[in-house]
Amino acid sequence: MQIDIITVVPDLLQSPFSHSIMKRAADKGLLQVNVINLRNYGLGKSKQVDDKAFGGEAGMVMMIEPIANCINDLKAKKNYDEVIYMTPDGKTFNQKMANQLSLKENLIILCGHYKGIDERLREHFITMEISVGDYVLSGGELAAAVVVDAVGRLIPGVLNDESSALFDSFQDDLLSHPIYTRPAEYNGWKVPPVLLSGDPKLVKQWKEEQSLKRTEERRPDLLK
Ligand code: ADE
Numbered sequence: 001m002q003i004d005i006i007t008v009v010p011d012l013l014q015s016p017f018s019h020s021i022m023k024r025a026a027d028k029g030l031l032q033v034n035v036i037n038l039r040n041y042g043l044g045k046s047k048q049v050d051d052k053a054f055g056g057e058a059g060m061v062m063m064i065e066p067i068a069n070c071i072n073d074l075k076a077k078k079n080y081d082e083v084i085y086m087t088p089d090g091k092t093f094n095q096k097m098a099n100q101l102s103l104k105e106n107l108i109i110l111c112g113h114y115k116g117i118d119e120r121l122r123e124h125f126i127t128m129e130i131s132v133g134d135y136v137l138s139g140g141e142l143a144a145a146v147v148v149d150a151v152g153r154l155i156p157g158v159l160n161d162e163s164s165a166l167f168d169s170f171q172d173d174l175l176s177h178p179i180y181t182r183p184a185e186y187n188g189w190k191v192p193p194v195l196l197s198g199d200p201k202l203v204k205q206w207k208e209e210q211s212l213k214r215t216e217e218r219r220p221d222l223l224k
Helices: 020-027 064-077 095-101 119-124 141-152 200-218
Strands: 002-007 032-037 050-052 060-062 082-092 106-111 128-131
Touching (some): 002 141, 020 032, 064 106, 064 119
Parallel strands (some): 002 106, 082 128
């Protein structure tokens, strides 16, 4: 999969994909993330990318030409499955969307800034709008990093233990059960004995019960 991220703050996206699982995905050639500096498409000497809003509103708006030129340049080289715009008024990101996106080949992600982008871009270029939650970030970069991370780890072959993503919280609309490692007792705090029983059937049953209990307690909305 290739993901091209368009941003005015490319530095913000240097580190997130250079470590851990995202690095492994890149090293294995399974995920290539390209960060494109929108400023290179800026207008005039000052490389302008934003302008005042029509209608006298406060705050700057990202202009249509630099973004349109950038997206058209990318599209001239390759077909894209989605052109995603990161925005707080997009569809709230969840595991199901991550699963669906992990099956795509090529994605463009546009990071918004200032007041947002000229509406005509949304009408004519953007195919999907994603929010990472009901709060406003100062730009779409961190939100884009969240999406790329959640999607990237689902690409087949990225995780070492192929099955482990299947048991993630949310994968089946349930939260994960509690997990433990050695020592079996610390400070008098014991690991649930069933996990040391060596009986796979009992362990499986315990995990399912705990998963359901945790979901009921913390996220009853997932069970509806
Ligand atoms: N840009 C600013 N806030 C955002 C959010 N919550 N989700 C996605 N992009 C954003």
